[in-house]
Amino acid sequence: MPSYTAPVKDMQFLLHDVLKVTEAGIEGYADLDEGFTSAVLEEAGKVASGVLAPLNAVGDREGCTLENGVVRTPKGFKEAFEAMKQGGWTALDCDPAYGGQGLPYLMGTAVGEIFVSANMAFNMYQGLTHGAYSAIHTHGTPEQKAMYLPKMVSCDWTGTMNLTEPHCGTDLGLMRTKAEPQADGSYRITGQKIFISAGDHDLSENVIHLVLAKAPGGGEGTKGISLFIVPKFLVNDDGSLGARNAVSVGKIEEKMGIHGNATCVMNYDGATGWLLGDLHKGMRAMFTMMNEARLGVGLQGYAVAEAAYQNALNYAKDRLQGRAVTGAENPDAPADPLIVHPDIRRNLMEQKSFVEGARALTFWGAHLIDRSVRQDDEAAEGLISLMIPVIKGFQTDKGFEMAVQAQQVYGGHGYIEEWGMSQFARDARIAMIYEGANGVQALDLVGRKLAQDGGKHVMAFFEMVKAEVKAHDDDARMAPFAEALKTASKQLQQAAMFFMAQGMKNPNAALAGSYDFMHLMGHVCMGLMWTRMARAAFTALDEGRGDADFLNTKIATGRFYMARQLPACAMHLARIETGADPVMALAAEAF
Amino acid sequence: MPSYTAPVKDMQFLLHDVLKVTEAGIEGYADLDEGFTSAVLEEAGKVASGVLAPLNAVGDREGCTLENGVVRTPKGFKEAFEAMKQGGWTALDCDPAYGGQGLPYLMGTAVGEIFVSANMAFNMYQGLTHGAYSAIHTHGTPEQKAMYLPKMVSCDWTGTMNLTEPHCGTDLGLMRTKAEPQADGSYRITGQKIFISAGDHDLSENVIHLVLAKAPGGGEGTKGISLFIVPKFLVNDDGSLGARNAVSVGKIEEKMGIHGNATCVMNYDGATGWLLGDLHKGMRAMFTMMNEARLGVGLQGYAVAEAAYQNALNYAKDRLQGRAVTGAENPDAPADPLIVHPDIRRNLMEQKSFVEGARALTFWGAHLIDRSVRQDDEAAEGLISLMIPVIKGFQTDKGFEMAVQAQQVYGGHGYIEEWGMSQFARDARIAMIYEGANGVQALDLVGRKLAQDGGKHVMAFFEMVKAEVKAHDDDARMAPFAEALKTASKQLQQAAMFFMAQGMKNPNAALAGSYDFMHLMGHVCMGLMWTRMARAAFTALDEGRGDADFLNTKIATGRFYMARQLPACAMHLARIETGADPVMALAAEAF
Incomplete structure (x- = not known):
């Protein structure tokens, strides 16, 4: 059976040698000294290795079951979830006003990696809850926050996100789930949502569903979509649980993996929901x-x-x-x-x-x-x-x-x-x-993000890379990094210029290369990171700090990436520059 | 549920426009006229779409079971196997002397593709039998051939190949299964073999295991290995089935896929076997x-x-x-x-x-x-x-x-x-x-095949590609193919020369690039094939033969490959030319 050990040393190197968190001048970062972060990460590592990792195979083998409307998680999940709650791990980077520990998102991310590595399917119950927590925290009324957030920070109540329907995933404008306003200010939600991760289970007292639905008057497509809070059990004014809401699990999907997480078909049959954020601005709320x-x-x-x-x-x-x-x-x-x-x-x-x-x-x-x-x-x-x-x-x-x-x-x-x-x-x-889906990510990158705010951000990115390349002119040890990064970033710029030159005339030419661009930029980002890590490692070695074996291994690993992986950039550029023709040559019927 | 239609038109194009089988001057090829091959492939397609494809998901879902020593295949497999036998599909390219139809291996390959596409796990029962048939056909005594081959051609008896043991897969020199000679000329086979595809099942009356084992006196490592025939049921002189042999199924493995095929742990507990081929030449027999x-x-x-x-x-x-x-x-x-x-x-x-x-x-x-x-x-x-x-x-x-x-x-x-x-x-x-495993394929290619017979074969390959590039100097339509192929094949040659230059001095430099070389050569082979297919398509168009839509689609598809996929060659070359250093920089303990 596989085992897992948290890579605490590597995380510490990133936090303290590369990102230099205590000097970053970000609220809350000053407290992240080496001793503190080490203690948090080591402790998370113990939970991951001792509690979560041993359940990973169990979750895969047993999966979740639906019997008489009740979803059961694999053996041991309930106890492990309790241990996560008791350890305060669900509250790590949540708002102290609602019982959170207020640590930066960066610390939540580092700890999150450890838990995901140990047991991805298990960690999703908490991860989805955190997403729903963030949505309510950002868009909720003071009453909604007071009602839901403390219980979600502790994971006594968990959360879900309901977007996809059988006939629409990416194209949410086709959505059919509807929300009818009621006299008391609530809405009646009716429709079917699919692929709802952690949709229902036996780990928490209540499940707070966030549901996208169409309320009257918003217009066609995504414009009419609003976001609603639909709890599994209605919540009384005193915070206790009331009646069961009209939401039920249609089935649990049989999937290729993450069997330990219940991926549910959720049926809303006139369920009671409350608007979260502004009417008809549900897509914007999701995007934040x-x-x-x-x-x-x-x-x-x-x-x-x-x-x-x-x-x-x-x-x-x-x-x-x-x-x-x-x-x-x-x-x-x-x-x-x-x-x-x-x-x-x-x-x-x-x-x-x-x-x-x-x-x-x-x-x-x-x-x-x-x-x-x-x-x-x-x-x-x-x-x-x-x-x-x-x-x-x-x-x-x-x-x-x-x-x-x-x-x-x-x-x-x-x-x-x-x-x-x-x-x-x-x-x-x-x-x-x-x-x-990753094709949609590529479309988002090339079709939206590159041109966002007049291309300001991608220009800033290129400037940053350029500065990184120049910063090492006086250090021959850094040449294998700086030179490879320079070549790769020029290839990325050339690809971006190709897209601009095609521009509006031929949008297919840019989109036909979008996937390659995403990977080309990925390699440049990795090259940037390896350059920074190598610099930090050389600095630590020069200053006689840290574990020399670890630092030398880090540098050798980076050299491998620069030498062996960055050559992919030229390939992606060559593909991109063939434009739309090879990709779009055939009529759909010709396939 | 997925469906499947045999790509008969594409296969016909390959057989008759690209390979021009009837003109190839190979024994048996003259009979492969368009009408005949079309009839065979269409008929295979009907069996594939109608019988095998619908069982693909069934096999995946049900898998095989072992109860009281008996292996059962998924529902419907037995009837489908019977249909394959009745249709003569198991005998297609087998020797007519033993009931085969004697068609070329090429036709067996084309039909095999159709069956594999429809149901890979199912087709393995027959595929393994064909492999065992070939071994006995090549290395068996006349008596062995007469005893086993007719029943294996018809798939009344199926076959298996037993190489791997728990502690050795690639490195067969570590093998522990032993063969003790008996007074009657047979051997007692004792040991455990794992990952035995189609190891046991309910589709045939008998299973003929081919087992690698060490017989005394052969020396260390792979030298002492011989190949043995070990039937599940001993065969009487009159061809009827006799006693159960001392071979049993230890368990059926739970795998990621091909659930419809029974992958077995096979225990040989003093089972009776007969030498196949020469003593201590078992590895050579396998290699043929x-x-x-x-x-x-x-x-x-x-x-x-x-x-x-x-x-x-x-x-x-x-x-x-x-x-x-x-x-x-x-x-x-x-x-x-x-x-x-x-x-x-x-x-x-x-x-x-x-x-x-x-x-x-x-x-x-x-x-x-x-x-x-x-x-x-x-x-x-x-x-x-x-x-x-x-x-x-x-x-x-x-x-x-x-x-x-x-x-x-x-x-x-x-x-x-x-x-x-x-x-x-x-x-x-x-x-x-x-x-x-594919890493072993790369090792075989770079460590053995490139230098085989003084490098004669790889030189012949390069000459063939060169001739293909030159053949189209007078046809501007072929330029996108010939030029891309030329560039890619030069990159492949440069990689081969890099390996030669490193040669014996630094074998790790070649082996560190072996995987990239395998892919680089793969792309060159694909480029060669697309160039030949494009040429054949243009010729057919010029001569007014064939389906113009199909031929134009073929050319456009080839252009895509040449433009979008061959740029990978430069990347593989760049990686190869970094040599061993980045790959081997770390001591094993440094990881």
Whole structure:
């Protein structure tokens, strides 16, 4: 069975050597000294390794069941959820006004990675609740906040997000669920929602559904959509639970993975709901939470890959098979360990360099969200909005790819469920699909984000990369990083210019290259992160701080990424520059 | 539920316009006229669509069960297997001396693709039997052939291959299963074998296991290994079934996919076996079947992708979501079909151009095997041996990737088992692992095949590509093909020269780039195939033969591959030329 150990040392390096959190001047960051963050992360790691990871395979095998309208989670989930609540882990970065601990989002992200790596399906119950908490916290009335937030911060009540319907996922304008206003100010919600993660279960006393629906008078398409709070049990004025609402689980979907999470069809049959935020502004309310939600999914991409990598590495060190081509390294045993073989090394280095780069990118993204939210920093807000589709799309594509590569290290055993590597690949697969399929992320990036605010944010991104490249002119050790980053970022700029030149004349030319652009930008972001990490590692070495072995390994891992992975940028550029013609040559009937 | 239609038109184009089988001068090929091959393929298509495809999801859902030592296949498999036998499909390319129809291996390959696309797990029962048939046909005594082959041709008896043990897969020198010679000329076989596909089941009267084991006196490592025939039921001299042999199923593995096939742990407890081929030459006997076995797995890679593609295409045409960026194409409906979106097109074109290219490469490979076996053509034998790791490794990697992309077209529905797209991805995954994991294919290619016979075969390959590039100097329509192929093949040569320059000095430098080389060569092979297909399509158009729509679509699909996929070659070359350093920089303990 797979095991998991939280990568606390790597996280500490990011927080203190790369992001230098205590000097960042962001509200709440001054408290994040090394001792404090280390204590939090170590403690989270204990829960992850001891409580959550052992339940990962159980959740996969048992799945959730629906009997007589009641959803049951796998054995042990209820006790583990209780332990998470008791440990205060559900309240980490929530508002102290409602019982939260008020830590920065960055700390919630670091701890979140640890829990996702240990048990992605389990962590979704809490993750969805956090999303619903954020929506109510941002858009709720004072009464709504007082009624729902304390119970959601503690996870006594959990939350869900209801967007998709059988005939519409991405195109929410086709939505049919309707909301009819009632005399008492409430709405009657009627319709069917599908793919509702954590839709119902036995972990909490109540489930607070946030439901998108069409209320009269808003007009066609997405304009008429509003957001509603629809609790499973109505809440009395004194906060106690009242009658069961007219919402029920139609079925639990059989999925490829994340079996431990109940993905439900939810039927609203005239359920009582209350408007959250402004009437007919439901899409906007959803969008304000989108950065955090999508960063959270991008995190799942590499967090599952981290867990898969740890196990692949252990297997590569333990499993004896064949001999090193340069001579036996384990002469007293019948064979050498897998890790002596160059192609196994290539595979492991690809995993390691991706996971560490993605962690850096995600932590940096979380720090930008803190800067945006806590400091009202518009530049940070613009930058993270630009990067979100990259973090979500690139990291989940690569995270799945790396989980598949980790599985490959096990040979035939990787295909046998008992060994647990298949689950990592199957679980990671969903992150490419939900919260906006990755093709939609690419469309968002190229069709919206590049041009947003007159292209201000992408220009700022290019300036930042340029500054990073120039910062190392006087350090020959940094040349492999700065030069590769420079080449890659020029390729990215050239791709962006190609899109601009095609512009409005030929929008298909840009969109035909959108997926490649997302990956090209992903590699540039990773190159930027590796350059920063290498600089931080050299600095620490120069100053005699930290663990020299760790720092030298960090630099070597970064060199691998720059040398072996950034060459993908030229390929993506070449593809992009073929424009729309090869992609759109055929009429639909010709396929 | 997914559906499947055999791509008979594309197969006919390959057989008659590209390979021109009736003019090939290979024994048995003259009979393969258009009418005959069309009739065979259409008939196979009917069985595939009507009988096998509907059982694909059943097999996935039910899997195989082991109760009281008896293995049961999913409901309907027995009847379908009977239909395959009655239709003569198991005997297609077998020796007429033992009841086969004697068709070329190429025809067996084409029909095999159809059956694999429809139901990969089901087809493995017959596929493994064919492999065991080939081994006995090549290495058996006249008595062994007479005893086993007629029943295996008809699939009254099925076959298996037993190589892997719990502690050794790739490194068979570690094998522990032993064979003790008996006074009557038989051997007592004792040991445990794992991952035995079709290891036991209820589809046939007997199962003929081919088992690798160590007989005394052969020396260390793989040298001492011999191959044995170990029937489930001993066979009496009159051909009737005798006593149960001491071989039993330890368990059926729970796998990620191909649930319809029983992957067994087989326990040999002093089972009676007979030597097949020469004593202590078991590895060599296995290797003679390796080309066919690995081509068959390379076929699975694209055959499953073909089935996944067909369904993704249908979904993209049916599912209404969003509007074309260039204006509504379906103005009377609430939305346009998915296929109007450029990124969906990109995705579909990647699938289509891969599958058709891989089909061409596989058919060409099968034709080379026929040329090698039926004409004793050593150049063909050398060429196919060189290409086999590419066909197996590249096609199964890409086949899985494309099945995942097909799943992605379905959005959230792709993750739900009910829709069947997850199964394609899960089933396709195994082809990257078994019959030599793809890292081992890359090692075989770079470590053995490139240098084989003094590099003669790879030089012949380069000459062939060069001739193909030159053949189109006078046809401007072919320029996009010839130029891209020329660039890519130069990159492949440069990579091969890099390996040679590193040579014996630094074997890790070549092996660190082996995986990239396998993919680089895969793209060059695909480019070669697309160039040949384009030429054949232009010729047919010029001569007014064939379906002009089909031929123009073929050319456009090829242009897509050359423009959008061949740029990967430069990336692989750049990675290769970084050598061993980035890959091997870390000590094993530093990970």
